[in-house]
Amino acid sequence: MTGPKPQRSPARSVDAREGIIDAAIRLIDATGPNPSMDDIAREAGATKPRLYRQFADKADLYAAIAQRSTDEVYNAIVPKFNFFLNTPIEALNHAVTAYADAVTAHPNVFRFLLQGQxxxxxxxxxxxxxxxxxxxxxxxxxxxxxxxISLDSSDLAFVARAAVGAIVSITDLWLESAKTEDVPGLGAFVEQGSALLWGLFDTYLRRLGVEVDGNEPLFMSMAKITGAAEGS
Known part of the structure; x- marks a missing residue:
């Protein structure tokens, strides 16, 4: 008489899944943005049946790689959005630098994510x-x-999508340029990206009737605006 099948520990299942994602990222880093499931399984030291016990299909694994990358980007850039102690342009510069560092750490992974296929x-x-x-x-x-700071945030979805879309587009341009001799450096990417983002946010603020100096901390600009409103 056989006993009940041992239940797989949820923690072990999560560890196995994360290990396969780690292996896929290592493989993409090393060999380029077109990995095969056979190669990923081999890099993970697993069989394909074991791989498919953790992921429903190739698209499920690819989505997990994208989610991991998104989480890493978000966790890298959000602490840099200190608009109260830094000027808006400085805060954007720090955030874009953190993002660019993430891209340069895994350029083939970002090629994999951005190429569209x-x-x-x-x-x-x-x-x-x-x-x-x-x-x-x-x-x-x-x-x-x-x-x-009591600003209207009803249309922020538009500017957020525009900002992320713009950075993704110039990331693709940056990575594509790396295939030629004319490669813009990290500093040029950060400078262009920060200026582009500030232009989007500045335009959005002006539509709200708010003029903010990008070279002074936001609380100072808002204090001036509040003082002018109270004095009028």
Missing amino acids: HRSSDGLPLSLEMERDLARRLEDVARNIFET
């Missing part, structure tokens, strides 16, 4: 899934900042 289980390009997720999270961060 890989899709999630929903059939959407991984780049679009990543943009949507990151934009939603950054929108929440921006909304908290705006509400702290």
Whole structure:
């Protein structure tokens, strides 16, 4: 008489899943943005049946890689959004630098995410899934900042999507340029990205009737605006 099958520990299952994601990222880093499931299984020291016990299909694994990358980008840049102690331009510069560091740490992973041929289980390009997720999270961060200083945040979804979309687009340009001799350095990418983002946010603020100096901390600009309103 056989006893009941041992139940797989949820913690072990999560560890196995994370280990496969780690292996896939290592493989993409080393060999380029077009990994095969056979190669990923081999890098993970697993069989393909074991791999498919952790992921429903290739799209499920690819979506997990995109989610890991999105989480890492978000966790890297959000602490840099200190608009109260830094000027808005400085805060954006720090955030774009943190993002650029993440890209340079795993350029082939970002090529894998951005090239468009890989899709999630929903059939959407991984780049679009990543943009949507990151934009939603950054929108929440921006909304908290705006509400702290009593600014209208009703249309922040538009500017968040525009900002993330712009950075993703110039990331693709940056990575594509790396295939030629004319490669813009990290400093040039950060300078261009920060200026582009500030232009988007400045335009959005002006539509709200608010003029903010990008070279002074936000609380100082808001104090001037509040003082002018009270004195009028």
